[in-house]
Structures are given as structure tokens and as C-alpha cells.
Amino acid sequence: MAWLMLFVVCVGLVSATPMNHRVHNDRVIGGHDAKPNVWKWQVSLQLDSYGDGSFYHICGGSLIDPFHVLTAAHCILSNDAQKYRVVLGEYNLDRYEDSEQFHRVEQIFVHPAWNGQLGLGNDIAILRMADSAYDNGYVATANLPYPGETLPHNFECVITGWGLTDFYGSVPDILQEAPINVVGHSVCSQPEWWGSIALENMVCAGGDGVISGCQGDSGGPLNCMTGGAWRVHGVVSYGPAGMCNQWQKPTVFTKVSDFLDWMYSVSSVP
Numbered sequence: 001m002a003w004l005m006l007f008v009v010c011v012g013l014v015s016a017t018p019m020n021h022r023v024h025n026d027r028v029i030g031g032h033d034a035k036p037n038v039w040k041w042q043v044s045l046q047l048d049s050y051g052d053g054s055f056y057h058i059c060g061g062s063l064i065d066p067f068h069v070l071t072a073a074h075c076i077l078s079n080d081a082q083k084y085r086v087v088l089g090e091y092n093l094d095r096y097e098d099s100e101q102f103h104r105v106e107q108i109f110v111h112p113a114w115n116g117q118l119g120l121g122n123d124i125a126i127l128r129m130a131d132s133a134y135d136n137g138y139v140a141t142a143n144l145p146y147p148g149e150t151l152p153h154n155f156e157c158v159i160t161g162w163g164l165t166d167f168y169g170s171v172p173d174i175l176q177e178a179p180i181n182v183v184g185h186s187v188c189s190q191p192e193w194w195g196s197i198a199l200e201n202m203v204c205a206g207g208d209g210v211i212s213g214c215q216g217d218s219g220g221p222l223n224c225m226t227g228g229a230w231r232v233h234g235v236v237s238y239g240p241a242g243m244c245n246q247w248q249k250p251t252v253f254t255k256v257s258d259f260l261d262w263m264y265s266v267s268s269v270p
Helices: 260-267
Strands: 013-015 042-047 056-065 068-071 084-088 101-110 125-129 156-161 176-183 202-205 221-226 229-240 251-255
Touching: 042 068, 056 221, 056 229, 056 260, 068 229, 068 260, 084 125, 125 260, 156 229, 202 229
Parallel strands: none
Antiparallel strands: 013 229, 042 056, 042 084, 056 068, 068 125, 084 101, 101 125, 156 176, 156 221, 176 202, 202 251, 221 229, 229 251
């Protein structure tokens, strides 16, 4: 899962900061190649940092309606929307497979309470694309959770994205997926876990020392089957500095069900 490569000194957290996926974008650790054409709302957020048309993958994201993509606030490295593009229908980053849609970003909305500190939460942003996504058989909008919906401890979800197989491993071009279990807030907020920086508007998942997100996965979805459908319950936010799959240091996601009002208010802007 593609997390950002920017390492932030913040209570031992590592933030996914976008970087060229060929250089050192970490991914779902403990995962495997996803089946093609399953996670149709998965987005590759790409950056042209030098303005020369050379876009590279920096973060994940989720298509939430034909014009809007949900991602993490810390994925926004520039306020210049023209430096970004959204790739839908992506599977293998190294090949053009005639399934992709490339969309220019027109406007960026970062949550107003985001202050750059991962441990304080609100790590969420929405991108408005310049033109509409369309159903080509490989692209679909994500289902979202119900307002305030909270997943129970040990509930199994799936994390998806592009990145390293481990902190020092190779970078897969193919979208990765891995089952990952939710860690309830009452557990994740214990001192030996994430303590006070695990807030109630976050979702923790993993912490088994095997499966986790990592650099390059930032902004990507936590996919959970609830109410008879796959829904995006989380946005990859942070994990431990150093090795990503540490015991009792689960991947932490922004809890989508707590931000729906803001998301709808932003996505309704013409």
C-alpha cells in the first residue's frame, strides 16, 4: 500500500508521504496480489513535482462519487492542484492495460482541523477532479459506512494499495491486498498499544506483527464488508516509525463514518 515517504517525528509515528513508487513507497505488508477488477474504487494519486509531465504514484485513495476522491490530508504536499492527477481503474502501475482513466485534479479540500500532526487526527482530504469518472467496467464509486458506525474488535477488513512488501523489500507494481483485523479503541488506546494518540475518530487495524500498511499506502482504503456491501471505513493515516508491521502498533486509519458530514458538504460544492 502506497504510503508517503515523508517520515514525521511525531511520537514515533511514520506518515505516509508521497514519493516515487519506484524509489521507496511501501505497501501492504504481508499481502498478496489482488484479483484484477475487484477494488474498483481504489485510486492511484500521482504527483508531477517538477511540472514536466512526469507523474509518479504517491498515495492511495478512494473514488466516492464521479467527481471526488477521498485521501489523506498528509498526502497533499502542494496546494497546486495542477501538480496532481488521479488514476482510476489502475492495477499494474508498470503497464498501460486499457482499463485506466486519467483525471486532472481541479480542487483540493483539506479538512479544516488538520494541522499536520498525525496524532491529533483529522487526516482527511478530498480531491475534485476536472472531469467525471465513468463506468468502463473497471471503475466504480465506493460505498461508505453509516454515520458514526463503529466496527467491533477483531472484525476482519481488507487493506489495499501499492508499496513495499516489507520495510526493506521490493516494490510491487501490482495492487496488493491483505486481510487485517480491527483493533477496538478500548484496546488500541492502551499505553502498550498507541495510547492517547489513538483517538475515537480513528480506526486501528493490525498490530499482529505480520500484516500492516506502510509508506506509500497513505490515503488508501480500509475495505470492510458491512451491511451487505464492501464499504470504505478508513483512510490510511499513520503507523510506527521504522518497521511498519510491529507488534501492538497497528496501522491507524481516519474513521470515515465520523467525517461524513464534512465529506458531503465538500463534495456538494459545484
